[in-house]
Amino acid sequence: MDQVKIGRFIADRRKANHMTQMQLAEKLNITDRAVSKWETGKSLPDVAVMPELCRLLNITINDLFNGEVVVMENYKEKSEQLLIEMARQKEEADKRLLSLEILIGVLASMILFGAVCAASFLSMPAWARVCLIIAGAVPFAVGIGYCLKIEQTAGYYECAECGHQYVPPFRSVLWSMHMGRTRRMKCPKCGKTSWNKKVLTKS
Numbered sequence: 001m002d003q004v005k006i007g008r009f010i011a012d013r014r015k016a017n018h019m020t021q022m023q024l025a026e027k028l029n030i031t032d033r034a035v036s037k038w039e040t041g042k043s044l045p046d047v048a049v050m051p052e053l054c055r056l057l058n059i060t061i062n063d064l065f066n067g068e069v070v071v072m073e074n075y076k077e078k079s080e081q082l083l084i085e086m087a088r089q090k091e092e093a094d095k096r097l098l099s100l101e102i103l104i105g106v107l108a109s110m111i112l113f114g115a116v117c118a119a120s121f122l123s124m125p126a127w128a129r130v131c132l133i134i135a136g137a138v139p140f141a142v143g144i145g146y147c148l149k150i151e152q153t154a155g156y157y158e159c160a161e162c163g164h165q166y167v168p169p170f171r172s173v174l175w176s177m178h179m180g181r182t183r184r185m186k187c188p189k190c191g192k193t194s195w196n197k198k199v200l201t202k203s
């Protein structure tokens with residue numbers, strides 16, 4: 001979203017409706033400083049005041065987000081642009097999550113490995129060895145559970161049979177065979193079991 005464009009649009013619409021910043025602010029029960037901040041692109045209107053603001057300026061919420069009056073012909077195009085932008089942001093966030101997964105996976109494995117090594121090679125009573133291994137296994141299990149949760153929710157799995165892209169339930173991810181991030185799962189659309197690739201972009 002282009003904050004400066006939206007600000008300029010609010011100012012234009014306010015003037016077109018013959019209001020000063022002060023008058024608009026009073027009608028919205030906010031300070032004229034807040035209005036000035038929107039109009040200079042320093043901040044966006046709070047979601048709570050948006051409906052009333054749009055009513056006073058004679059625009060739709062969609063117009064406000066786009067920073068211009070969206071005419072019906074390019075309405076579809078504009079909302080598609082917004083959807084594409086949102087999808088792109090999700091893709092970026094998913095990418096970061098998947099990198100985080102690798103980090104957590106490595107750390108969790110190192111903790112378990114360290115605990116098992118210490119329990120095997122250091123001299124200590126048997127009960128201490130058991131405790132040490134449990135102490136290493138718990139963060140490992142939590143870490144791997146977290147990794148699986150990321151893998152389940154970040155991006156989509158793509159069915160090798162019909163190409164359907166979906167987010168599987170957690171238990172499918174937990175119990176499926178996998179090679180890296182490619183998992184053998186049943187497609188919810190065609191019902192066939194195949195090796196489903198992880199994809200970030202929904203096509």
Ligand SMILES: [Zn+2]
Pocket residue numbers: 159160161162163164187188189190191192
């Ligand atoms: Zn399928």
